[in-house]
Amino acid sequence: MNGLSEAEAARRLRRDGFNELPRGGARTTLRIAADVLREPMLALLFCGAAAYLLLGDLGEAVLMAALAVVSVGITVVQEARTERVLEALRDLTSPRALVVRDGVRTRIAGREVARGDVLVLTEGDRVAADAVLIEARDLAVDESLLTGESVPVDKEGPAPGAVAGSGGGRAASVFAGTLVTRGSGVAEVTATGPRTEIGKIGQSLATIGTESPRLTAQTRRVVTAFAVLGAGVAVSVVLLSAAFRGGWLDAILAGIAVAMAMMPEEFPVVIAVFLAMGAWRISQARVLTRRAAAIETLGSATVLCTDKTGTLTENRMRVAELRLADGIGREPPTGDEASDARLGELVRTGALASAPEPSDPMERAIHDAAGPPRDPAPRLVKSYPLRPDLLAMTQAWRLAEDRPVLLAAKGAPEAIFGLCLLDAHALSTLSEAVEDMGARGLRVLAVARATCADGDLPDSQDAVGFALLGLVGLADPLRPSVPAAVRECRAAGIRVVMITGDYPATARAIAGQAGIPAAAIVTGDELETLSDADLAARLREATIFARIMPRQKLRIVEALKASGEVVAMTGDGVNDAPSLKAAHIGIAMGGRGSDVAREASSIVLLDDDFSSIAKAVRLGRRIYDNLRKAMAFIVAIHIPIAGLALLPLLAGLPVILGPVHIAMLEMVIDPVCTLVFEAEEEEDGIMRRPPRPPDAPLFSSGLVAWGGLQGVAALGLVATMLFGGARADMAVDELRAFVFCTLMAAVLGLVVVNRSFSPSLAIVTRINRPLVGVVTALFGFLALGLWWQPARELLKFGPLHVADLAMIVAGAATLVVVLELVKALARARSLSP
Template sequence: MVMLDISAFTGLSPEEAGRRLQQEGYNELPSGEKRGILGIITGVVREPMFLLLVAAGLIYFIIGDVQEGLILLSFVLVIIGITVYQERKTENALEALRNLSSPRALVIRGGSRSRIAGREVVRGDLMLVSEGDRIAADAVLLAGNNLMVDESLLTGESVPVRKFPGPMEGERRPGGDDFPWLFSGTLVVQGQGVAEVTAIGTNTEMGRIGRALQRLEREETKLHGETARIVRSIALIGLLLFATVVIVYGITRGDWLNGLLAGITLAMAILPEEFPVVLTVFLALGAWRLSKVNVLTRHVPAIETLGAATVLCVDKTGTLTLNRMTVARLEAQGQIFACDIRKDQSLPEPFHELLEFAILSCKKDPFDPMEQALLQKGCDDLDGTEHLHRDWELVLEYPLSRELLAMSNVWRSRTGEEYVIAAKGAPEAIADLCHLSPADAQAVGVEVEKLAAEGLRVIAVAKSSFGKKDLPDGQHEFSFTHLGLIGFADPVRPDAADAIGECYSAGIRVVMITGDYPATARYIGREIGLRSVEEVITGPQMESMDNRAVTGAVGKADIFARVVPEQKLVIVEALKQNGEVVAMTGDGVNDAPALKSANIGIAMGGRGTDVAREASSLVLLDDNFASIVAAVRMGRRIYDNLKKAMAYIISVHVPIAGISLAPVLLGWPLILLPVHVVFLELIIDPACSVVFEAERAEADVMQRSPRDPGEHLLDKQTTLLALAQGLGVLAVVLAVYLSAVSRGLDTAETRTLTFVTIVVANLALICTNRSWTE
């Protein structure tokens, strides 16, 4: 593949880009259905609680109590105000997450590359696109190498189409090979290119079709279904009791209108209409809180699953380590030079050629941390020598593949007639390219193990030359000479060991997956505190195993080395067969199947491709393992607080319902009227959505085992606790009522004292349920 030279492109100046952004607006489509004030009011009007409230108000008007009727109907405005506030708060949290989850774009501005939010791309920007990118805007291809794009989103055709730079002529439409047009929302599956943005936002092909991508919507979760069933069941009970109370009151007292009021009061007291509101607020604000610990929620159900995760499968590089590669060791001609120890010593001559060809095997302007480390080492030690070739022309690149874990660059010097080839890659792959004898290959393997045992990532370097005009199709057709080995150090993140210790305390197993050698993986495993580091399963070993063997192996080993991305899916599926709830990290195009299959797919936000991000449930904005652990902690806190809120709702409804039902059954005067129940409801809603949602985590939140994913939010123990609390409050309220009656207080005074008791008890229940461990 011919390398793409971007040195000739400068792009817009930052000032011009800012001016166009201000003039033309953001590169985004309408954000979809967003309820306005009228929509919110319509939703409130359809709520059973609202209908009961209006019915009660009308009855007061009929019996001539205008003041009570007006008070009840005025509560309608209060309820609408609270609903608008909650809706807006939830929508603002979701909007913030939408902004985070929009595609990113790599652009050239003022001659420099910068990665920006896709919504900030402007017309005239030069975008750099490569494998795994979701194209941020409509554009025309100016230069490209082997660029293939999946346009199925627009055409329905699953076969990628080839893109080729050309004149901006003809109809601009998706589909078909060798056109220069690129379209917003389509996916680059191969190659790379430079494209000039021609349309943004609603002016793109995607905008004309009217389909918005990358939006975080209100998704139905398991908890939504569970709470809906609970509300339906309780509503049915409330309906039956409503009818019973009206009939009994009417027959025994002959007052059907007051009987209807008593029935409405009981129905309002029983109906737990807070459940769906509280759930929506908790999950939306929970997603917002996760973003504050550098974790973006793409799919809301992941918040529920976080607290149930039993296994975290994580990449070593960049997640457990800092991904700041430095050249630590050079091995050539039987000698080893420790770069990290002998920093002040100049590089000995035997290592010059090794470093020279290692640099020639890199991209000119690399993103890969290893290649950046090699270029930096070359600038430090070879600057001013004949070993740096800034004037050579890069002719062809042979990319790394699963079949051959090595890549080669073909160069042409200004004066030389032969091509110069530089190769680097996995030591066994380079040994294969060099056709080393078994003895020599074994000797190289011994050196590799020594370097790997120090926790270093090891690559080999080789050189070749080629005198024919037509270059071959594959690397194996060159005659390579083995030059030596290079070991890279990548420091472990300072907080990785503590985070893994916290996982173990929380009953969560950590599995490290890496493409490095087993010895390197063991070294890093010891440094970060993995429990089991001696048993390592390698990718080649997995290839020789059947499904049963793999399922058994993943239950024992905590380290998987020399693994290719496709094998992550095998690991995930095997762990799930063992009954584990799996969280998996990934960043590449080939990681997408594993991310999709995992119970919680976690994409890397810094170095991850758009494909990986789209396949994931969560996106790790800082690529840090400690942030995953923080997300688990936050997920457990959200679930705990939601459980407390639901228990509180049940417990507080028991005394309200009981004190509404008792007078009808026992022939007492009505204690609670609809206005009292509505007032109490106005306390319950804000208390649940604010007090419990903002409550800090329990002290033991990361000291207990993961919860069973099949566990109900309101399990038997929680329900019994809530009912016991409610019955206790009911007993106190009835005792206060009877005491007031026995002291000869009139009905109004008795009602007031009882109501105040319920309010105080309500607040006491809030305090009681804020923590179940303190």
């Protein structure tokens, strides 16, 4: 079965298009621009331009209009970049498909499946396209997405001798978007994209309902409060200015300036950019964020429940030891004819008990140890899959027409022992052997065989009289990065708990290698006997859960949540979906995980590596820290801007800031809030502090107080310069330039202060490329405004002297030093923001 060639698949994709339905969620550049044009800040800019035009000041009107256009351009560029990041993440998180290309099984993005491709389907897969079955093994598919029927539909492959896909109707077909709930199969794609059944009725698989992040809800409340306050103050300014100074147009300009100063448009923009860019940064660590809320929750995780195989270990198994029924350990056969023939029979039977074309690493290892089959063209007659109450599987094979059917079984040692009806002595000997192998970190399977006539095959493997052949020990080395990652998580206050289906001794050995304390082990059988209260008590000390069934994971998650823990849970199978959904942070495996597990999860590990979880937690904490820094800066910077718009009015001084000046300030503040703070490096000791309380608000009283204190200090600096310059009888244009430059210097000072929570001026030397770009642009703008005559006239700036610039620099430096001292005192008293 060679499937399509890569060249033919590419040709069909060019002709038919990608295997995807039209997306309604993507925002084009034109749509982004249209959304930006509806922003209140832009309306204020255009109102200001109109007011200047009515006053006869054509230069100011043109400048305001130009600033409005530049503002639109900056916003569109930022949001388009964010949209590109989101689109890339959507592509990465789309369902995957296992296809046969040039005779080789290859996993590709679902959108790259072409008509004629051969799909390999296994339990938990989301079917990528409409297809007809070539073969099916106990295959059942959930088609509720199409039919509304919740009961899975049994599927049948073609009858012997029939052409694949001919006849059989829906029973011989699978459809895009449906879910494989049992068994496996192979199918040839007949329709992709909008030509599929689901495409014809206009439904979309890409829409997965997600909750609005808690940060968004908090921000919405803050924005509303700021907007109401700003509107009230702006109206008051218009009325007062008109009453005491006369001239409604001047009053309207003053009101526009105050409204622009207090407009809280940065808050939602910062949230959107940080969450999108944060998801992108986490994806660079091979972790995909499927739900924005997971980014803020990562920093609150207190318990991390991880499976063993493939997450802590490399999922690269090999047969390391064999034991016959006598329990004595032996090396795997090497192909030497002098080796014990019973060992060869043991591994060959283990291979026959596995899938004919294995994808599971454990089964591949057994096939590799068994070597090529000795019997020509064996035919699979019947399969007995794993059951929750019997952790064993059996394959029935017709090796030759004149021989009875061979039943090959493998599974958990206790399950196979039960099928073989061992006596007490043999059971004791083999149980000791299993314990010994498990204590060395080996995964242990038992293998048995039986024969029967073709017509006598029972309905259940329990009814077969099996003979035990022996034990197979498989080694799966620990990932080298795991011990350091476990130490990092524990230092961060995150308790690591291993949940595995393996034998307790194996789990204890791997946990010891990984650095997970093995103080207490709870088995699945013991878990069944515990009440909720007893389980809660055991959870306080247990770090290893062994012989756990997938359905029991959900109970563990619920018990941890009831104890007040914030739970992260890993999983890969169909049965893991409930526990992934129930956990605060569901973590699915991207390589070996099923589609249904990925859809139920918050984040996906592309490399199935535990160390990626630690990286994601670290990045989640960094993103949240930087978000708090940006929010504190926004709170702080609006105070001196609003104060400078109000103070001259209250003190009877000339108006310093007009709408054009505040619009220029916004050109600096917007990229600082988003690009600069988002790019800040992590805080020292970020993984040596306890998890953040899950209910801790972003806009905490400490953050608002810290931002308010900074804003008041900056306003004090600006007011000192304003009244000092007025007392020194500075000309109005010179005073405006002096105070505006002071305000710009205060903005930079607040950026420096908020770059780190730690009280250290060494942060100034830490490179932040977006900040370098912003500062360079700022100095260039100020140079033009102060020394280029046309710009000076438009901004109504006067000349500044060296002494004036020195005072501005000294004032900004003083502001930074004072606020850094406040940070140091607050940290010393454990009152750091």
